[in-house]
Amino acid sequence: MLKEELLRKKRKFEYRKFKSTLMLSLSIAASIIAVLPLLYIFFYTTASGASALNFDFFTNLPKPFGEEGGGMGNAILGTFIMLMIGSTFGIPIGIMTGIYVSEYSGSVMSVIIKFLTDVLSGIPSIVIGIFTYGLIVLQTGKFSALAGGFALGLLMIPTITRTTEEMLKLVPNTLREASLALGITKWKTSLFIVLKTASSGIITGILLALARAAGETAPLLFTSFGNNFWSTSLNEPMSSIPVQIYNFAISPYEDWHKMAWAGAFVLITLVFVVNLIVRIITKRKFTLN
């Protein structure tokens, strides 16, 4: 009688142990499944794109199909110019908003703004494209680099605000108190003590925002449109790496696909390097997550 009881309990225990092992194995399996597509995309892009990369790729214009060679020089320049346009207002607004949300976190307004920043980061980038179209393209009557840069700048704001806020919050309060105790005003404390301490973290936020914006296609399709030639005019349509990849990718020509893979390889490398830098900087300075 007692023996049977014990045996039953033992069996139940073994079942629970088995279930535990099973679930933990499934969890490990899920991790492998999640990482596989990344490795696949990464190696496939490298294999297809790296061979088409050469010096010309960075300096030449795209060639009409059928002609050998050519590059994406104008698209690379275009992406760079539009990121600069976006940075001129995206970075200051992002950082100042981050300061407000972190350093004046008591007020109702700062809660509302933090919430809106989070919500804004989830708004589809194509919606930002439509907004920019109505605001700039419709008014000026044409697609332009200015419109593209504006859209990219808007997309950068939430990322920069969030990282600035998080980085400022990591700065120990004792530092703020020490500064205030020395009679330094609050604004000087915020700018020259707190912001300075967190500066490397904030730079990583800016880098992440730039890398993300560099890969955005949807908001550029009908703002900066595209351009097959060199252009630095802010009032003219401008080429960009992602839009150029898109146009090449959906074309039927093998040569163009190859160029698109090379472009994709450049973008993926950019993303990888930026994330690696961010990881190294944040590891050294703070323990983020």
Add this chain to the structure above:
Amino acid sequence: MSNSDIVMSDGEIKSKRKLQDIIFENLTLLFALTLILLVLLIMYEMFRDSAPTREKFGLGFIFNGNWDPVKEDFGALSFIYGTFVSSMIALAIALPVSLGVAIFLSEIAKGAVRSTISFLIEILAAIPSIIYGFWGIFVFAPYMKNFIEPFLSKYLGFLPVFSGSSSGFNLFTAGVILSIMIIPIITSISRDVMKAIPQSQREAAYALGATRWEAIKMAILNAKSGILGATVLGLGRAIGETMAVTMVIGNKAQIKSSFFEPAYSMASVIANEFAEASGKLHISALIEVGLILFGVTFIINSLARLLIYSVSKSKK
């Protein structure tokens, strides 16, 4: 002669410093307010620019499945359907996988393994949508067409959703690619909320004789509203995702029960037609689709954030 003749009095210095502080606070507030202004401006502008179709079709716009730029008959139903179904497929696949990874990262993995996997998941989130789409066209869609979809249709073909033959460019392929893209966000937020559950709860479970899984399950149950928030956030991302979906969904405005039929999504139709749209009504219709997209993602994201805040607040 007192000092006040030469320098400012203490009171003056104090008020000057106070003034500087007030100016700085309001300056940062001013920048922050541009965000609120921006959101309001987006709403206003899209509402204004979609007036022609809103007035012509009214609410019927949402329930009309036709999209014919030539006859100027516009309805968003087939796009809403495509967006909804592809996002649900994505969620069904991404949720279990993401939870598995989150458990692995928060409860099992340690040290270098944990940081490597976290890093790779971060990269997965950072890869531009256009690259997923490009890879989708040349690698993934053909793979779905040749292996996965024939397999599903052979063994599960009695279900309407898995019936018929496929070209690889359809709802199902779009859903699977979307699932890859939303795994990172669901994973990282679930992991964070699981980590926010105090270690003492797991220890209490162990002390009562729980197995490791039982202890973890308890942590998950306590973090459930945060995990729900993460899931809703993932849904929001899937709904708004544009390029990758545009490149693999097949771009055909129709409503068919099979996942193997080409379809169209809200974001895709905007991406495809906006630059070339000429008629006033056509542009207005596209902007109204954008307005719906904005409204839906705004509500979904707000909901998700509230759920996530509720967990991260209660831990303190």
